[in-house]
Each structure stands twice: as structure tokens, then as C-alpha cells.
Amino acid sequence: MTASLDIAPPAASLPRATVRSNVTVPLQFPDGFRTTAEVFTFHGLADGKEHLLLALGSWEQSLLAPDGEPGVAPLVRLHSECMTGDVFGSERCDCGPQLREAVEEIAAVGGFLLYLRQEGRGIGLYSKLDAYALQDNGLDTYEANLALGHGEDERDYSAGVQMLQAIGATRIRLLSNNPDKATQLSALGMDITVPALRGSGFDTEPPSPATLISLVGALLPRLRERASETEELRRLPESTMTDLRQAGVFRLLAPRGVGGYGMGVETYAEVVRQLARGCASIAWTAGHLMEHVWMLARWPKEVQDEVFALGRVPLAAATGAPVGVATKVPGGYSISGHWSFASGVMHSEWALLAVDCDGVRLQALVPVAALELMDAWHTAGLRGTGSNDLRADHLFVPDYRVMEWGHLSASDNPGSLLHPDPTLHILMATLLNLVAPSTALGAAEHALELFQAQLMVRKVKNTTEVRQADSVLAQARFSEAFGLVATARLHWEEAVRILAASIRRSGTERSGTATAGTEPTDTERSRYRLSLALSGQAAEAAVRLIVAGSGGSAHRLSHPLQRIQRDVNVLLNHPTLSFDPIVEQAGRGLLGLGFTVRSF
Structure with missing residues (x-):
């Protein structure tokens, strides 16, 4: 039988579960990612199974978030056990990578991963392997389950709600693409919001400026711990980039119309200042990456549709020293140059490059992958910014990705006509x-x-x-x-x-x-x-x-x-x-x- 509201008991009839034990467990994944979880076990779960709740990051602080404040309730993923994927790394599913990704996302902002003992969408390990055999003969997952006499999805999340309630969570942000999870949890009395795009780093409503600043402040201990690593790497560690993305930092200046927060200069300046209290290289890099998102929002709609597609935050480096050379060719420009001080380039998909064409200064938007990245950032300070050099030799850039600098930099730039954000002016x-x-x-x-x-x-x-x-x-x-x-x-x-x-x-x-x-x-x-x-x-x-x-x-x-x-x-x-x-x-x-x- 397919899991639905029909199989979930109403919230009032759920027996109350209690915490049985909790223990701190250090976690390390095959790719080297490490974090620490507080693992809880329970008495009185509805199905009698040995489910686990892993409390990650600043989970206690997330429980204290005031009602109605978006973006700060605990982030929660209900992960169904998958021995083949989680333990053996099976390539027949992406459960293992989803588990790894969820742990890192939740640890960054505070919340819970519920590890539910309901293998194979609730049909059990042996039946799941039988379904694999049927899939080898052409059936999909749902058809194979039905052929074995099971429902398409037999999972029941009653125990999950019991666990969350026992830990004190009545309002959560659900990390899932499965609408059935949201339906069941809501029917069982859980107040939930679901991120608008899985992994996009933003919710249906942006946080308040005060909340964003608080999220950044909570990162400071980790940023300080990584300051030496940042300097040695001569770029920001990926763990730091993940923290910044999860906090929503790169969305700060992006207009609401492209999935950003549309916040003002006061919040921007304060976030950079707070990050510098952790590490100056991180503040410098993040500050410029935020600013460059704002620069991209000044371009015409055709470019914005490309770089902000699917709610992404387009990270870009920008440099104008020295100015390169552009030559007009059919359909676009041929650009050449050697640009220095490209802060944030080690984490960027795009580069905004200053070029000159017959005495007119232009800005060209170019994929970083099309440029030669030169390891030139060897300095006494701000070593962790990775502000390396870029080089191009007769690189073609289409017309729509080249604009006059005077037009982009003016108060009446193309983006200012698309978005109401006053900062774009x-x-x-x-x-x-x-x-x-x-x-x-x-x-x-x-x-x-x-x-x-x-x-x-x-x-x-x-x-x-x-x-x-x-x-x-x-x-x-x-x-x-x-x-x-x-x-x-x-x-x-x-x-x-x-x-x-x-x-x-x-x-x-x-x-x-x-x-x-x-x-x-x-x-x-x-x-x-x-x-x-x-x-x-x-x-x-x-x-x-x-x-x-x-x-x-x-x-x-x-x-x-x-x-x-x-x-x-x-x-x-x-x-x-x-x-x-x-x-x-x-x-x-x-x-x-x-x-x-x-x-x-």
C-alpha cells in the first residue's frame, strides 16, 4: 500500500516517545569530511524499530528560533536506511551520497538527520534485492515493488515525528524532494517548511538581516579554526565555502527576483565585518563574491537568465588590472589579456574581465573554464584569498556577454530596469x-x-x-x-x-x-x-x-x-x-x- 495520509495515525493518537540514551559520535566519510553527531535512541516508538536521530551542528540553538522567523528552524532530513548504498557504496542508488550531503548541509546550520530502519522504501532488504532483479528485466522501482506484492512506497514516518517531538522540535525545515514526507509530517502535527530548491541554499522566504548576521556569527569558531588551513591552501577550504553557502551569504545582495535576499548595504558591510572577525582572507573573498553577484544582476535579462538559472548563485571573479584587448568579430568579440588580482577565482564559475576596444572600455563575461588560470598569488598577507591571475589569447565572447563599462557601472544599468532593488542604482x-x-x-x-x-x-x-x-x-x-x-x-x-x-x-x-x-x-x-x-x-x-x-x-x-x-x-x-x-x-x-x- 502506498504511504499516504490514510496510513498515518492522527497526531493526537501518536504515543509519546522518550529519549532512551544519547552519545557523542565522531563521523568521517570516505571523502574525508568530518563532523560530530550526538546520537539519540528512544523508548516507545510506534513501530518498535531501532531508529536513530543524529543531532548535528548548532542544533540546540536552532530549536530556540522564534516562531515565524524564516530560515532558522532546525534543518531535518528523514533518511531511510540503505545498506547497499550507505555501507557498500552501491551505484544502483544515490542514497550514500545523499546521506553524506545531508549530514554536511545540516551540520552547517544546525538540525537533525533521522536514520530510519525502513530499508527499500519499507519493504525490507531481501525484498529490495528481489526488486533489483526485476529492475534488471526492465521494471522501474515502483513497478518492481508492485510485482512483489508490495506498495510503491510502504514507509511510515510516525516514528520520525515521535523522535522530533521527544527532542523538542515542533517546527522544522524539511530537506527532501519527496512530497509524501511533507504530507505525512504535516498530517502528524509537525509544522514544516520545505526549501524551494533542494541544495539551492535558500528557502521560500529569505531570513531577516538580523538572522543572517546571527548565522554568520555562529560560523566564527569554525572559521578561526580553519584560518591556518586557509592560508596554507591559498584559497578558501571547501568546508568554508559550504558553510557560507548554507548560511546564505552569497545571496545577500542578489535581487529577490533571481532567488536572492535583496538586502541592503548595511547588512552587506556587517556580514563582511563579522567574517573578518573569523579570518580576513575569508571576509575578503566572500565580500567580493557577494559583490560580484550584485554586479551580474546589473546585466541584461539574457545574461541573468543564463547565470541565475534554476535559482543558482553565480559566483564570479572580477578584475580590471591591467585592461585586456578586445577586437570586434562577427557575432561577438575576440579578447586577449593577462589579468591580475582575480579575488575569488578559485571558487568561481564566471569571470568579469575589463577589456578595451578602440578606446572604449568594456566588460566581458567569460566562463572561468575557458581561461588559463595562473598560480601567481604568493603574498605576505591575505594569502587565503587565492587572488590568482587569468589569461586569454584570442578568446571568442558572444555579443550578449560584452557590455560597455559605462553602461553597467551607471545608476541606470540594464539590471536596474529589471529589479526594484535600490542598491542596483x-x-x-x-x-x-x-x-x-x-x-x-x-x-x-x-x-x-x-x-x-x-x-x-x-x-x-x-x-x-x-x-x-x-x-x-x-x-x-x-x-x-x-x-x-x-x-x-x-x-x-x-x-x-x-x-x-x-x-x-x-x-x-x-x-x-x-x-x-x-x-x-x-x-x-x-x-x-x-x-x-x-x-x-x-x-x-x-x-x-x-x-x-x-x-x-x-x-x-x-x-x-x-x-x-x-x-x-x-x-x-x-x-x-x-x-x-x-x-x-x-x-x-x-x-x-x-x-x-x-x-x-
Whole structure:
């Protein structure tokens, strides 16, 4: 008999199950992925079988999510036992890979994997193998089950609901493509939502900005643990990319119309800052990948239909240094060049490349697979960003994937006519200017945390103090560092406030009679860039002061402070934080003299 509402007892008639035992079990899969599960067993399950519940990630925190808050209920998969696939790696099904994928997805956000002892869609192991034999003769799975006298699917999820209720879960996000699971669970009294696209990383409703920031904050311990690995790999570990995807980071700036969250610059800047409190390389890479999704949303519909197909988040690198060469050919352009500093390219499917065609600057959208990737990122700091070089030689790019830079970077770009998001109307370089100072601030805040912890326990040689915090000089140094970080934060907050106010004003005018976007005034642009530059200067000064007061041990490669200092030093040399040209142009803008650098 096919599983349906008819075989599931109503919620009120389900006997109450209780937790029998729980034990912590480290998990390791054949591909090397590791995590830890708290495995629960139960008394009183409806079918009397030995089902298991594996609690993964921040599962306790997920149970505390307030009612009605989307995207934060525990993520749950009901996985039916499959000895052939889970244990022996059979290629007749994808149960093993699904189990592995589900564990990683759930561990990233917090939730439960229910391992249900209902082999072969509930018909048992022997019958499943008999069904395999019939499938070899041309029947499909359902036809083979029926030929053996079984229902198409005999699974009953009553025990699953009992297990979830016993653990305190009454509201879940169900990780499944099987509508019967959702139907049964709902009939049994479970409040469920189902992700709109399996594995897409977004739900039917996006989380609130506060929830997204909280999800990012929960990642910090793992990001800090992987900071050394990130630097050694010279790119982000895949486990980190999975964490970022599951948290929804890359959807932050994407318009709602293409499956994004459509959030504003305040949330964007705060997420980059929070990530930098874990690892500056991660913040830098993720910040640019988020920004580049926003850049792709500025393109015409034909490109957006391609890159955002099926709800995907298109990760792209973008670089314009130096500008390549484009030649017009039938149907498109032939491009050649050697581009440097392609941050995020190690994780990207696309590349946005600056090219020149007869004195006109263009941007070409090219699959990374069509380019030569050159291992050139060997640096003192931000080593984990993997900002390698790209090369092309007479590569054909079709017309629809080449646009004039002036058109894309303007407030009235093609994407701004497709989506109502006000952030699409701001100038292209605006968000680029936010990444470095947000990263520097977060890194300095992390350094201050480390310094404070060190002061409370460290014994200074050749002194009478029990700990460094008892030294008057250490107290003075800490307060000065604290003040510098506060200064960096206040300047940064002022810059974000100026930008957000400008975007809100533009959005208000567009909703009225105005047809053209309102760009920031020269005074606003000057104050914005100056505040960010001053924030970066204060953050770097704080880190320098902290490291100088942390003794020789802070310069060991195993100590995070030396990495933070190297990362911040590199950040301060990025054009978006290069102090002298910024204060020069800001001075001109504040004095009403006009800018001599068009991109300022």
C-alpha cells in the first residue's frame, strides 16, 4: 500500500516517545569530511524499530528560533536506511551520497538527520534485492515493488515525528524532494517548511538581516579554526565555502527576483565585518563574491537568465588590472589579456574581465573554464584569498556577454530596469570600496579580543606581575588599542550611514516622479571615502599597537596575531584604502573643486 495520509495515525493518537540514551559520535566519510553527531535512541516508538536521530551542528540553538522567523528552524532530513548504498557504496542508488550531503548541509546550520530502519522504501532488504532483479528485466522501482506484492512506497514516518517531538522540535525545515514526507509530517502535527530548491541554499522566504548576521556569527569558531588551513591552501577550504553557502551569504545582495535576499548595504558591510572577525582572507573573498553577484544582476535579462538559472548563485571573479584587448568579430568579440588580482577565482564559475576596444572600455563575461588560470598569488598577507591571475589569447565572447563599462557601472544599468532593488542604482565602485575597510575593522576587533585574553593570563618575564593585565603599561596600551578600534568602528559606521542614506533617497525619488537616479553629491562621496580611509588607518594602528605589546610569541606562525597584522598590512595597500590619493580627492570634493579621478 502506498504511504499516504490514510496510513498515518492522527497526531493526537501518536504515543509519546522518550529519549532512551544519547552519545557523542565522531563521523568521517570516505571523502574525508568530518563532523560530530550526538546520537539519540528512544523508548516507545510506534513501530518498535531501532531508529536513530543524529543531532548535528548548532542544533540546540536552532530549536530556540522564534516562531515565524524564516530560515532558522532546525534543518531535518528523514533518511531511510540503505545498506547497499550507505555501507557498500552501491551505484544502483544515490542514497550514500545523499546521506553524506545531508549530514554536511545540516551540520552547517544546525538540525537533525533521522536514520530510519525502513530499508527499500519499507519493504525490507531481501525484498529490495528481489526488486533489483526485476529492475534488471526492465521494471522501474515502483513497478518492481508492485510485482512483489508490495506498495510503491510502504514507509511510515510516525516514528520520525515521535523522535522530533521527544527532542523538542515542533517546527522544522524539511530537506527532501519527496512530497509524501511533507504530507505525512504535516498530517502528524509537525509544522514544516520545505526549501524551494533542494541544495539551492535558500528557502521560500529569505531570513531577516538580523538572522543572517546571527548565522554568520555562529560560523566564527569554525572559521578561526580553519584560518591556518586557509592560508596554507591559498584559497578558501571547501568546508568554508559550504558553510557560507548554507548560511546564505552569497545571496545577500542578489535581487529577490533571481532567488536572492535583496538586502541592503548595511547588512552587506556587517556580514563582511563579522567574517573578518573569523579570518580576513575569508571576509575578503566572500565580500567580493557577494559583490560580484550584485554586479551580474546589473546585466541584461539574457545574461541573468543564463547565470541565475534554476535559482543558482553565480559566483564570479572580477578584475580590471591591467585592461585586456578586445577586437570586434562577427557575432561577438575576440579578447586577449593577462589579468591580475582575480579575488575569488578559485571558487568561481564566471569571470568579469575589463577589456578595451578602440578606446572604449568594456566588460566581458567569460566562463572561468575557458581561461588559463595562473598560480601567481604568493603574498605576505591575505594569502587565503587565492587572488590568482587569468589569461586569454584570442578568446571568442558572444555579443550578449560584452557590455560597455559605462553602461553597467551607471545608476541606470540594464539590471536596474529589471529589479526594484535600490542598491542596483548605486555606482559600480561603491561596494568595492566597502570590502577592505570592513575587513580591516573586523580583523582589528578580533586582534583586540586576542590581546585582552592574553593580558588576563600571560606572565611577563622579568617582572613581578602575576599576569600582564596587572602592568600599568599594559593597561594603558590596551585602553589605547581599544580606543583606536572604537575610532575605526565609528568612522566605518559613519561611512555606511552616508551610503545607506544616499540609496534611500534615490529609492524614494524613483518611486515618485523622478525617472533618473540621484547619484551621491561630491560632498557625500568625499565624506564616504574619507571615513572609510580613516577607519582603515585606525584599524591598522590598533593592530600594530597590539602586536607590539604581545611579545615575541605573537610572531610565531602559529599565532593568529601575526597573520592578522600581515593581512591588515596588505589591506592598507589596496587602492580602496590608499590614504594619500583618498585624502587628496576627498579634500577637493569637500572644497567644491571637483574630482580629478573619475572613479573616486
